[in-house]
Amino acid sequence: MKLPNPQRENVFAVSSVLPPELGLEDYIDYEKQLSKTFKEPLNHICEAIGWSIDKQATLDQFFV
Numbered sequence: 001m002k003l004p005n006p007q008r009e010n011v012f013a014v015s016s017v018l019p020p021e022l023g024l025e026d027y028i029d030y031e032k033q034l035s036k037t038f039k040e041p042l043n044h045i046c047e048a049i050g051w052s053i054d055k056q057a058t059l060d061q062f063f064v
Contacts, residue, residue, distance in 0.1 A: 002027045
């Protein structure tokens with residue numbers, strides 16, 4: 001959750017769908033949610049095999 005928000009919390013959990021009556025849609029930090037639930041676990045796997053999930057520029061592009 002983006003701070004400040006009406007709940008004064010940085011996380012908020014619901015069992016299925018966020019009820020629209022709470023009015024919290026504007027406070028959801030989608031970038032942080034993607035990073036915590038997808039990118040970080042994937043990064044651990046990629047590091048183990050020597051890969052990177054971030055795009056990196058190399059000199060190899062000049063010699064192809």
